[in-house]
Amino acid sequence: MFIYKFVGFGFDDTATDESTDAYDPHAHRIVAKPCTYGETMMHMLKGCLGAGLLAMPNAVARMGIVLGALGIIFIGAFATYCIQILVLAQYQLCKRHRRGYMAYTKSIRVAILGGPPQLHWSANCFANLVDFFLVFWQIGICAIYFVFVAENVKQVVEFIGYEVTVRRVICYSYPPLLICSLVKDLKLLTPFSTISNACVLVGLVLVFFYLVEDDVVLDEDKYKVKGLEDIPIFIGITLFALEAVGVILALEYNMEKPREFTGFCGLFSVGMMIILATYIALGVFGYLKYGNECKGSITLNLPQDEKKAQVAKLTFTIALFLSYPLQNFVAWQIVWRKTHKKVSDKWKRTVDYALRVILATIPFGMAAAAPSLGAFMGLLGALCLTMVAILFPALMDLCVYYPNRYGFMRWKLWSDIFIIVFGMVCCASGVYTSVLEMVETYDL
Template identity: 60%
Template structure:
């Protein structure tokens, strides 16, 4: 369980002014994590967080831009996403150093950064704090719901192949008790074996998929390299960012790491992990597009033969992988609600365990109910994801970076300031274009 430092004075009241600055203070040495995760365990969790259903859409993304623009685009977005999370983590470190605390949550660090940033932003500090909290929670619950639907849909196809026809809602109800039990696990260290199992299933699924992708000779012509349409660029960006970004889980992993200093940097854990992820995404996108061309569907598993055992084995492998990642995503939703609303009230009381376990069950039940009511949440979650990720993983980190280094620490030529302004503009473009394209998909889905 998380046990973050509270931003409070010795009397328990929130601090109004930062203490006297101490350059020797290292927040990493003042964290209190009961069960910290090792470098290997953190890397395992990170890979599992990013190897999900979004990865299976890479061939479809490449079909929209072609090979050259697709490869350049995914590398650019990978570097871009990595940089945004890096400046967020480093910004939080500077804020903790300023206030002399071991750790501070994303919403609180956002508020304090804006309060000490450019005067034109200071009035909105509380708005930014509440926005981060609400968007992160909304995103994590939505991800859990779509994961549950993804698992149920794949199980339905596998069961149908085996001669048993079951409805999505029946399968969702069967999955619910198992998820409740798994989501009662209290810390990420105990979830590491589950992530290892999920990564193993992902590897098996990828091997089976690549078996189909490379079994026949592929003919490459000029059409594979041409940019299809400018209107497909926002869709490509949305697909790749959805697959790459897992900001809530990433921040939770950085907090729980045994040596957080190893997380950031050019050769830090996060950069190495993202390099592995981008490499695998690129290979899957290129091979899938060369195999199926413009017929590449939203998930590469939909292109696989429906009458062969190997294709259903691949579906089952990814089903187990996504199912195993549900507790990790759900853990972040629990963390937001527990730390911000319940911990202060129930910590150290007789009702602490009841409140803790009750909240964990509630965080599992809400996405279960969402999936049960509407077991076709794809377009809706796509709309939520386009908005949420553009905000918490692109726009807000740039605002934190601008505020942390204000007024005169932007580096030579104020390169940090201009970089952050570019990130904000690009984030607004991603948000608007992603929401627009998701709305078009929703209209198309509903019309059918």
């Protein structure tokens, strides 16, 4: 146990207020139905093994085999570190203010108010931006899932011999997804994530069957970067695939033993290692198989006249279908946390279900209105994810340890500054390339 605690919190060597050392926020956190280690891991794998996984061959094709694999590792480690400092900063704030838990919104407000005086005026602004970006991002993800499910079901149905439109499939998908979104707590969603992970595993096996059936041909082109303009696109695709910050924070909050979540050997780090290994394997083998012909989703490269290819599409469709309630749960939790105290006990149950219905219907409306949201969601992802998963955690970390608790040679200060600068570059380049893609796609 001592070794685990050392590893789990080993990188947080900054000084803390001695008067709060004895207070453990985790011991005062009250969750009605907490999730075990295994259940949390299932949810995390499901939250990060989504539609972005299938775009990894396309991402590697932009950077080449070597730089692509190294880039996924770097971005994965970078994203993991950013979430780690966010969770640990929340922990320090809870200790300082003797609270069992602080949501992301309140955490960043409290952190900025305790940070440099020049930033105090912006505390409420950043708090509102966190909620806006998180909710908007989760709704966008749900809309993408609607479209992905509809497009793949359409192809499978057409393979059988029937004609159907994408919008009609979206309408057919709405009732069951709405019912799933009414599940009231995260623990009850565990079977959904378990089945979804099993479907992803079956789908990956079928996909890899096609990827390894031929001899691998290596040539110099497969080691080269296509162009400098592909680097921000590669970063954007990888971040989109990796980051599920809303899901991750919800899982940490609902975990039975949240102390096991963070650290070098914590649940989050172990889960990210599994996810990164999967991304690299699919990305490299997919690129070796299809070269520069890799499409936005590897399933689109599979033979369209073979049953195994259709089964692979169907398994990934089921996986994302079952992931929808988890993504929608995160949006509900954020909005409900801000509204439930303003509702009387008499109307709480009604408002609760009404909110769930609304948050499930908005993505449906977006998908039905424009069943080709890729370019728009790329723009939202580049903006929202960079803000809530990179820039805001670094800013919060910088404020939490202000003014003189940055550790040896102020290493936390310099690392936070680097993260903020790198995040701004990723945001600017990602938004720019997404806008160019929108112009090209829609001939604006």
